[in-house]
Amino acid sequence: MTRYVLLITSLPHPGPLFGARQTPLSRLRLEQHLQLLEAGDRQRLDRIESLLHWDRLPFDTTDAEILQQARHLIPTLGDTRLQTIVEQRLELRTLIAALRRRHRGEPAPPLDGHCNWGYGRWTGAIARYWQEPGFRLQGLYPWLPEAEKLLTDDDPLGLERLLLAQVWRQLDRAGEEHWFDFVAVVVYVLRWNLIDRWVRYSETVATQRFDALTEAGLDRFADLFSGY
Amino acid sequence: MNDFIVVLGWLGLFAPLALGAAGSIIGCAIAGQAAIGAMLDTESGYGRYVGVSAMPSSQVIYGIVVMFTLNRSVTVESAAGLFGIGTLTGVALLISAIRQGHCCASAIHAAKAKPEIFGLSLAPAAIVEGFAVFAFVFALVISAGIPGGGLQP
Numbered sequence: 001m002t003r004y005v006l007l008i009t010s011l012p013h014p015g016p017l018f019g020a021r022q023t024p025l026s027r028l029r030l031e032q033h034l035q036l037l038e039a040g041d042r043q044r045l046d047r048i049e050s051l052l053h054w055d056r057l058p059f060d061t062t063d064a065e066i067l068q069q070a071r072h073l074i075p076t077l078g079d080t081r082l083q084t085i086v087e088q089r090l091e092l093r094t095l096i097a098a099l100r101r102r103h104r105g106e107p108a109p110p111l112d113g114h115c116n117w118g119y120g121r122w123t124g125a126i127a128r129y130w131q132e133p134g135f136r137l138q139g140l141y142p143w144l145p146e147a148e149k150l151l152t153d154d155d156p157l158g159l160e161r162l163l164l165a166q167v168w169r170q171l172d173r174a175g176e177e178h179w180f181d182f183v184a185v186v187v188y189v190l191r192w193n194l195i196d197r198w199v200r201y202s203e204t205v206a207t208q209r210f211d212a213l214t215e216a217g218l219d220r221f222a223d224l225f226s227g228y
Numbered sequence: 229m230n231d232f233i234v235v236l237g238w239l240g241l242f243a244p245l246a247l248g249a250a251g252s253i254i255g256c257a258i259a260g261q262a263a264i265g266a267m268l269d270t271e272s273g274y275g276r277y278v279g280v281s282a283m284p285s286s287q288v289i290y291g292i293v294v295m296f297t298l299n300r301s302v303t304v305e306s307a308a309g310l311f312g313i314g315t316l317t318g319v320a321l322l323i324s325a326i327r328q329g330h331c332c333a334s335a336i337h338a339a340k341a342k343p344e345i346f347g348l349s350l351a352p353a354a355i356v357e358g359f360a361v362f363a364f365v366f367a368l369v370i371s372a373g374i375p376g377g378g379l380q381p
Contacts, residue, residue, distance in 0.1 A: 005258055005333050009265030013341030179334055180262075 005180040007036040014191045017168045018161070023196050030192060034185075041182050047073050048082070048186060052089055053193055059216045063097075064116045071119075081183045085174045085190070087120060092166060094118030095141060098126045103151050160201075164194055230304050237307025240314030241298050244367070247318030248291025251325025255284025255332070262333035266340040273343065280332050283353055287325035290364040291318065297368050300376040309374035313367050320363035328356040 010033055012024040025033075037045065050057075051073055057066070070090055077083050097118055101109075108130030109115070115123040122137060129136045134144035143166055150159040168191070175187040259281035266277050294317050298310055331353035339346040371377075 005261040006265040009262040009333065009337045009340065010268035011265075012269050179330075179337065180258075 003038075003180075004036070004182060004185055007033060008180050008184050008188070011188055014188065014195060017164060017191075017194055017198060020195045020199055022199055023192060025192075027192075027196070030189070034189070037182075037185065041185070044077060044082070044182075045186060045189060048077070048086060049189065049193070052086065052190065059213060063118075067116060067119055079183070081174065081178070082186060085171070085183075085186065088170050088174075089167065091120035091122060092163070092170070094120055094123060095126070095135075095137070095144065096147065096163065098130075098135065099144075099148055099151055102130065103148075157201075164198060168194060233304050233307045234302055236311040237302040238310075240307070240309075240311030241302060242295060243311075243314040243318035244291040244294035244298070244321060245288070245318075246291075247315075248287040248289075248294075248321035248325065251322035252285045252288040255287070255325035255327075255329030256281060258326070258329035259284060259332035259336065262336040266336050270340055273339075276346065277336050277340075280336055280350065280353075283332050283350075283357070284325040284328045286357065287321040287328075287360055290360060291321050294364060294367045294371075297371050298374070300374065303376060305375045309371075313371055313374070317363050317367040321360055324356050324360035324363070328353050328360075331356055 014024050034042065034045070051066075051069055070086070074083050074086055077086065109117050109123070109127045111124065111127045117123075118126065122135070125137060126135045134141070134148065138144050143162060147159060147162055150162060171187050171191055175184060178184040178187065263277035263281040267274050294314070298314055300306060302310060335349035335353060338349045
């Protein structure tokens with residue numbers, strides 16, 4: 001518990017997610033602080049971030065590849081509290097992926113033993129209750145109906161806000177009773193990532209991101225008409 | 229067998245000081261690390277952070293006083309009392325110092341983000357201190373019943 005007292009207390013308070021205009025400290029300064037981590041913990045943190053941070057995933061990464069990475073990573077974390085943090089995040093993404101698939105009119109995923117589209121405890125329930133509102137999981141995830149409505153209303157910003165709030169709450173719960181240990185460091189860094197993601201949202205940045213994704217997607221067709 | 233009982237008596241005699249000192253070392257180190265971390269993130273209030281980090285040092289003082297109060301000829305008659313009172317008081321001081329260190333570290337961490345709660349954030353540490361005082365005071369009271377009272381020449 002005492003190993004990371006200095007590290008945690010040297011980090012500025014993250015504050016509320018949606019009230020932030022900038023991250024509590026720059027990534028450069030955060031990295032300087034994180035040098036206090038032990039080498040093994042630093043590697044674990046990097047692996048968690050590489051899985052959960054969208055920006056670190058290549059554009060053409062498939063669901064199956066992400067799942068393979070998650071199934072490989074989670075057992076190596078060695079701490080059930082860290083595993084829970086990662087699993088809860090992936091389960092939330094699985095629920096949203098299912099809502100989006102259903103919204104696009106896709107059929108229910110197969111109910112076989114091996115799931116290659118989502119992670120966690122609810123893939124079976126989602127497939128079984130594909131046509132039911134909230135996949136009958138509203139009791140566990142009361143925000144599902146609202147997320148579904150925002151998706152139907154074509155309100156991506158509202159949906160993003162809702163999802164970030166849920167992740168923030170998950171991190172709140174995960175951080176309870178962890179003040180000065182590695183779990184507290186992981187929770188802080190994941191919160192930093194959420195704040196960074198929220199404060200970066202702007203029309204200009206979105207346009208740049210869209211252009212980058214478009215260029216990346218069109219690269220493979222660059223020589224399509226070269227023979228004509 | 230008597231020799232073993234006397235050894236236990238000596239252990240009990242020094243336990244409040246030794247365990248109190250061990251607790252204060254750990255508690256002050258925890259709170260001290262928090263104080264140094266807070267200094268990295270703030271521009272003022274360094275003195276009060278360091279002051280709070282010294283709070284767990286009181287347990288070693290209680291331990292010294294209890295040790296002197298228990299100090300008497302260690303005999304078969306007095307050893308059991310010395311061991312019981314001394315060891316249990318030492319354990320109480322050890323635990324209270326460590327946990328007070330955690331309370332102080334949390335207080336420093338919280339007060340850094342919200343300076344107006346600095347005083348209130350110390351309440352848990354003060355409550356923990358209160359329990360250490362209970363162990364200290366009643367060790368003094370009950371030690372009067374151990375045979376061979378009075379300081380050795």
